[in-house]
Amino acid sequence: MVKASRSKKRDTMTAQTQTTWHHLSSDWINWADRLAPAAEKINRHMIEAADLEGLARLRAAAPLDVLDLASGVGEPAFSFARALGDAGGHVTASDIVPEMCDGLSARAVEESITNISVIPADMEKLPFSDQSFDVVSCRFGVMFCTDPDQALCEAHRVLRSGGRAVYMVWAPMVDNPLFAAMDAVLGNILGVGFESAGLDPFAFGHPDKSMMRLEDAGFTDIAATTHSPAGRIPEKVAFWKPQMDMLFGNVLRTASDMDRGAIDAAMFETLSPYIENGHFQVPICFHVLSAKRA
Numbered sequence: 049m050v051k052a053s054r055s056k057k058r059d060t061m062t063a064q065t066q067t068t069w070h071h072l073s074s075d076w077i078n079w080a081d082r083l084a085p086a087a088e089k090i091n092r093h094m095i096e097a098a099d100l101e102g103l104a105r106l107r108a109a110a111p112l113d114v115l116d117l118a119s120g121v122g123e124p125a126f127s128f129a130r131a132l133g134d135a136g137g138h139v140t141a142s143d144i145v146p147e148m149c150d151g152l153s154a155r156a157v158e159e160s161i162t163n164i165s166v167i168p169a170d171m172e173k174l175p176f177s178d179q180s181f182d183v184v185s186c187r188f189g190v191m192f193c194t195d196p197d198q199a200l201c202e203a204h205r206v207l208r209s210g211g212r213a214v215y216m217v218w219a220p221m222v223d224n225p226l227f228a229a230m231d232a233v234l235g236n237i238l239g240v241g242f243e244s245a246g247l248d249p250f251a252f253g254h255p256d257k258s259m260m261r262l263e264d265a266g267f268t269d270i271a272a273t274t275h276s277p278a279g280r281i282p283e284k285v286a287f288w289k290p291q292m293d294m295l296f297g298n299v300l301r302t303a304s305d306m307d308r309g310a311i312d313a314a315m316f317e318t319l320s321p322y323i324e325n326g327h328f329q330v331p332i333c334f335h336v337l338s339a340k341r342a
């Protein structure tokens with residue numbers, strides 16, 4: 049009885065998550081191509097952590113199978129597909145929201161990426177057999193699960209022996225001034241922030257705790273690296289718009305023009321300490337976790 053009600057509660061929470069991202073999917077599709085060059089730059093940290101060359105040796109040069117979870121509209125699935133490139137190999141991209149999967153499929157065709165297929169999937173209940181992949185990747189996704197530890201166990205289950213899971217996760221909000229500004233400004237003007245939107249991007253912010261969660265899911269050889277790049281963007285560019293739309297687009301669509309103007313003015317003001325020589329230089333901070341299935 050208790051188990052049944054817990055499972056019903058979990059299903060309700062997952063349905064809410066799905067609805068939230070469903071309403072944001074048009075924003076993700078809208079910004080994806082413009083953000084692709086920046087995405088490709090940070091994705092290389094995941095590709096390095098996956099050690100594709102080492103895995104190819106382990107598999108005696110058989111083509112590698114990569115599963116990307118919570119792919120949104122293509123990151124880092126496209127980067128893995130390109131990295132596998134000539135060596136053969138295939139990426140299965142997936143997301144819980146069918147509209148994200150549709151956006152991803154359309155972009156794969158536009159980009160002429162052919163070694164990729166797309167399957168809508170909840171990463172807490174993967175529709176794949178045990179030991180079917182060499183790499184499981186997930187960029188900025190696992191923290192949004194109802195039960196992230198279940199998702200880690202599922203990743204472990206579908207990996208082949210010797211395979212690697214790689215996760216890119218946000219460092220705490222205090223190390224991510226763009227998100228801190230967004231949370232404060234939207235809170236002040238629209239009364240909405242990460243917490244009230246039901247989003248917790250920072251749940252894997254502390255590497256030690258995240259590494260313990262991977263160990264509890266059965267992984268070995270666990271490592272974490274921290275990265276803190278800062279772009280250089282002319283101060284006239286409202287560079288917060290993509291992230292703000294992709295996380296709060298559903299709320300912003302209902303805001304008045306006056307509120308939207310006030311949001312941009314407050315974002316500029318809050319982030320102005322990061323202006324140097326006419327350019328914003330605001331760091332973002334994330335961790336790459338990697339772990340092996342023995």
Ligand SMILES: C[S@@+](CC[C@H](N)C(=O)[O-])C[C@H]1O[C@@H](n2cnc3c(N)ncnc32)[C@H](O)[C@@H]1O
Nearest residue numbers: 069118119120123143144145170171187189192
């Ligand atoms: C912040 S976006 C990241 C998208 C992409 N990986 C990227 O970095 O551009 C989070 C994604 O997680 C997906 N998601 C949330 N919960 C999920 C779950 N339980 N299973 C699979 N995908 C999920 C959402 O639909 C959304 O596309």
